[in-house]
Amino acid sequence: MITNTNANEKYTNSLINEDSPYLQQHAHNPVNWFAWGDEAFKKAKKENKLIFLSIGYSTCHWCHVMEEESFENEEVAEIINKYYVSIKVDREEKPHIDKYYQDVHNLLNKRGGGWPLTIILTPDAKAFFAATYIPNEAKYGRSSIKELLLKLQSVFIQDTKQVVQSSLEIERILRDSKNSSNKKQVPLSLELVDKFVNEVEISFDKENAGIGLAPKFPHASTIDTLLDIYIIYKNEKALNMATSMLRAMGNGGIYDQIEGGFYRYSVDEAWMIPHFEKMLYTNAEMLSAYAKAYNITKDKFYKLKIDEIVNFSKIRFEKDSLFYSASDADSKIGKQKEEGAYFVFEYDETKEYLEQNGYKNTKDILDYFNITKEGNFEHNQNNPYLTDKKKPQNLSEIKKTLKNLREKKEYPFVDYKILTSWNAIYISALFEASLNKKAIKHLDFLVEKLYIGDELYHQRLIDKEPKVKALFEDYSFLITTLLKAYDYALDEKYLDLATKLNTQAITKFYRDGNWYMSDDEFLSEAGIYDSSYKSALSNMTDNLLKLAILNEDLELQNIAKDTLHVNSSSLSNNPSNTAWLLRTYMAYKEGYISLKGTKEMLSDKELTFYPFIVKKVTKDKQYQACSVIACFAYSEDFKTIVSKINEFKR
Numbered sequence: 267m268i269t270n271t272n273a274n275e276k277y278t279n280s281l282i283n284e285d286s287p288y289l290q291q292h293a294h295n296p297v298n299w300f301a302w303g304d305e306a307f308k309k310a311k312k313e314n315k316l317i318f319l320s321i322g323y324s325t326c327h328w329c330h331v332m333e334e335e336s337f338e339n340e341e342v343a344e345i346i347n348k349y350y351v352s353i354k355v356d357r358e359e360k361p362h363i364d365k366y367y368q369d370v371h372n373l374l375n376k377r378g379g380g381w382p383l384t385i386i387l388t389p390d391a392k393a394f395f396a397a398t399y400i401p402n403e404a405k406y407g408r409s410s411i412k413e414l415l416l417k418l419q420s421v422f423i424q425d426t427k428q429v430v431q432s433s434l435e436i437e438r439i440l441r442d443s444k445n446s447s448n449k450k451q452v453p454l455s456l457e458l459v460d461k462f463v464n465e466v467e468i469s470f471d472k473e474n475a476g477i478g479l480a481p482k483f484p485h486a487s488t489i490d491t492l493l494d495i496y497i498i499y500k501n502e503k504a505l506n507m508a509t510s511m512l513r514a515m516g517n518g519g520i521y522d523q524i525e526g527g528f529y530r531y532s533v534d535e536a537w538m539i540p541h542f543e544k545m546l547y548t549n550a551e552m553l554s555a556y557a558k559a560y561n562i563t564k565d566k567f568y569k570l571k572i573d574e575i576v577n578f579s580k581i582r583f584e585k586d587s588l589f590y591s592a593s594d595a596d597s598k599i600g601k602q603k604e605e606g607a608y609f610v611f612e613y614d615e616t617k618e619y620l621e622q623n624g625y626k627n628t629k630d631i632l633d634y635f636n637i638t639k640e641g642n643f644e645h646n647q648n649n650p651y652l653t654d655k656k657k658p659q660n661l662s663e664i665k666k667t668l669k670n671l672r673e674k675k676e677y678p679f680v681d682y683k684i685l686t687s688w689n690a691i692y693i694s695a696l697f698e699a700s701l702n703k704k705a706i707k708h709l710d711f712l713v714e715k716l717y718i719g720d721e722l723y724h725q726r727l728i729d730k731e732p733k734v735k736a737l738f739e740d741y742s743f744l745i746t747t748l749l750k751a752y753d754y755a756l757d758e759k760y761l762d763l764a765t766k767l768n769t770q771a772i773t774k775f776y777r778d779g780n781w782y783m784s785d786d787e788f789l790s791e792a793g794i795y796d797s798s799y800k801s802a803l804s805n806m807t808d809n810l811l812k813l814a815i816l817n818e819d820l821e822l823q824n825i826a827k828d829t830l831h832v833n834s835s836s837l838s839n840n841p842s843n844t845a846w847l848l849r850t851y852m853a854y855k856e857g858y859i860s861l862k863g864t865k866e867m868l869s870d871k872e873l874t875f876y877p878f879i880v881k882k883v884t885k886d887k888q889y890q891a892c893s894v895i896a897c898f899a900y901s902e903d904f905k906t907i908v909s910k911i912n913e914f915k916r
Contacts, residue, residue: 280305281354285727287681288324288356292333296343299354302363310351310389316422317387318350318415321357321364324681325543325594327605328399329382335402336411342402345412349419357381358591358685359725359734362783362790369440371396386418392433444791450835456855458841458848459495463504465842466492470507474536475514481541482532484515486551487800491845493558494877498856505562512559515552516571519642519651522609523635524668526574527582528552529595538651539643542595542606542678546583546685547799549575550692557699561874572699579692582680585728587711589689594678608675610647611668613639619671620664630658635668685725686716686736690743691799697750709751712744713763722767738783738792739802741771745809749816749880756865756883761816768813771806772825779832781806794833794847803829804846808853815858815894816882823894830854853878859911862890862897871904876915 275294282293284301292299300306310317320337322329336342346352357364364383370393371379379398386395395418400411409417422429466488469477477485492508495501515521518537520529528548529540553575560568583590597608616637620628634657635650636642643649658664689712696705716723716732723732724740748764751757774785781792781803792803810826813819830837830851833844841848860882861873867889868881884890889907891899891914899910 285683285725285730285733286324286356286359287683288322288329288358289354291324292337292354295333295337296340296347297337297352298343298347299352302353302355302360306351306353307391310387310391313351314389315349315351316389316419317391318346318352319355319367319385319387319393320352321355321367321383321385322381323356323358323592324679325545325592326381327541327543327595328380330594330596330603332382332399336400339402342411342415345415349415357383358681358683361739362737363788365783365793366440366788366790367393367396370436371398373436373439388422388430388433390430390433392430392437394429394433394436451831452834452838454830454834454838454851456852458838459499459501459852462841462845462848463492463495463501463507465840466507467503469842471535475507475510476532476535476537477511480533480535482520482535482537484520484528484531484548484552485511485796485845486548486555487796487849488842488845489555490551490558490800491849493555493562494849494852496562497875497877498852508555509559509563509565512556512571513567516556516567517652519649521571522578523650523652524609524665524672525578525581526571527578528575539649540606542609543592544578544582545592545798546579546589546688547691549579550688550695551799553692553695554698557695576696576699576701576704582677585682587708588684588715588728589692589708591681591683591685591688593680597678598676604644606643606647606649608672608678610643610649611635611637611671612645612647613637613641616648616668616671620667623667625664625667627658630656631664634658683725683727684715686712686723686740687743687802689716690740690747694743694747694750697747697754702754705747706751706755709747716740717763722770738771738775738781738806741767741775742802742806742809745771745813746805749809749812752816753881756868756881758883764809765813765817768809768822776825779828781829794836794844796844796846800846801844803833804844804850807847808850811850811853811858811894812880815860815892816880818894820894826850826854856915857893859914860892861907861911862886862892863888867904875908876911879911 277294277296279293279299281289281299281301284290289301355363367383367385368379370385371383374396382399384397384400385393387393400414401408402411404410476482477488489508489511492504496505514537520532520537520540527544530543530545530548531541533539533541553572556568556571560572579589582593595605596603599607617628617632620631625631634655637648637650640646641648693705693708716726722736722740724734724736726732745764745767748760752760775782783790783792794801794803807826807829810822814823833847837844837847837851856878859879861879862882862884863886865883873879888900888902890897891907891911898914899907901907901910
């Protein structure tokens with residue numbers, strides 16, 4: 267335990283030296299935490315101790331619960347400190363480590379994991395036990411953490427050989443499963459598009475307009491892909507499912523009807539009650555989806571959501587032109603923290619506050635936001651959502667008043683780390699929303715602060731120099747954003763940097779036909795499944811296709827093709843779980859088109875009629891439309907070249 271540097275704290279451990287806000291949250295636990303690194307692993311091996319690995323993130327509700335129940339409990343800490351070397355990992359700081367151990371959890375428990383993730387490793391750092399939240403006292407059919415820790419320690423001491431053997435077998439199975447899945451390659455065709463739409467329809471909740479049952483997630487990458495399917499193939503079913511989901515979520519409780527912005531997911535099927543944390547990536551991907559829907563339909567409902575998401579992100583997340591990562595679900599009521607406490611409304615208090623502020627139509631306002639005496643949340647509280655009730659006049663003023671009432675309570679904790687990947691996803695969405703000048707400003711700051719001395723970094727705090735080098739996802743999403751910047755500004759510096767980062771990414775993360783999440787000693791293969799946000803690997807494959815045509819580099823086209831083939835079995839078997847890879851496959855089969863011309867000719871030209879088209883500045887005085895292998899149309903007139911592109915695509 268480190269010498270206490272804060273007189274108000276009884277304990278201080280080595281996490282006090284870390285930049286991660288999540289690790290800092292645990293710096294004063296009585297548990298003698300270490301950050302992931304050599305010091306902890308050497309100590310475990312030297313002392314022949316098991317490793318207690320806990321993975322979470324700063325805005326995770328059940329992570330907070332487990333901390334309060336167990337990691338702040340001196341009896342639990344005494345057991346951990348006596349028999350284990352304990353390591354805390356911020357899954358947002360080290361997603362590749364989290365990914366590997368989530369796979370371990372899936373293997374051992376035959377179901378998905380989550381956070382907090384609890385892994386027990388041998389002194390040689392081989393996993394043999396996995397769980398998520400573990401209660402302090404036996405409940406939910408689970409042993410208490412004290413019972414479990416003592417039992418695992420006893421098993422290890424009494425049968426070390428068997429524990430080690432089990433850990434090696436787990437490692438082997440994981441390795442073999444990855445190798446075998448990569449060997450299965452199947453032919454692909456555009457029939458997958460219909461299969462994707464049909465799979466989405468089968469899982470589509472027609473009553474509530476969403477995918478699957480509770481808990482219900484936004485599935486932004488699926489919506490985005492459905493919208494592109496409509497643009498290319500005029501598939502009305504795809505459009506209707508996408509827009510009905512966007513409308514249901516935009517009116518639902520998963521969306522903050524007072525301040526704007528999306529919560530991470532809904533705990534019920536009807537989009538009424540969310541898990542109240544707000545993530546930058548959720549709002550980034552939903553911003554992109556609403557922007558695409560608005561471009562297709564010109565429905566002002568979608569434009570309103572675009573404006574509100576951008577306004578929310580600016581107020582709550584923006585700092586020095588960069589964006590914080592997330593805000594918590596929990597906030598304080600007195601000394602206690604409660605989930606959703608900041609966001610919900612009590613009927614009598616809200617009615618009285620509205621009357622005090624001069625509103626005569628309080629019943630209409632409360633009805634509009636579905637704020638009732640009975641409530642729809644804990645303790646008769648209400649999370650606002652909209653139905654078809656009459657919209658009151660002066661709605662924007664009403665929302666300001668309700669926000670003022672909220673602000674009598676403390677806003678939840680905001681995770682103030684700046685992640686390159688999530689910032690890039692958000693800035694990319696700003697380009698999708700045609701907020702190009704704003705996007706350029708944020709992108710330039712991101713590059714300035716996270717790309718230093720030819721080295722890209724994964725994260726930083728606003729007032730500190732970055733330490734953690736970039737991961738695969740940082741390269742993937744930043745390259746995408748740079749290419750969108752080039753498409754708007756037509757400034758070669760963005761294309762040059764995208765090309766440079768792409769070359770670095772191939773060198774760092776591409777080996778023997780596979781892509782990896784990092785280039786350190788801890789190898790986790792990049793996956794194609796869209797989970798919290800779109801797959802970085804699927805996204806990178808799309809980058810390769812764009813850069814292949816922009817730089818006339820067929821080798822990049824071949825790497826993209828090989829990546830699609832390596833993952834063909836997974837894509838073919840279940841395209842609805844790999845929406846972004848399906849979209850990339852569509853781009854590969856339909857073909858990217860580059861529209862060439864001078865900067866003056868290409869500036870301010872809208873190309874939303876086809877999603878797989880990029881601009882390329884040349885010195886030619888006429889437009890050229892080109893595939894990756896040849897140019898197929900020429901004209902001095904923009905409308906004519908667009909017509910020729912449309913003919914070519916037919």
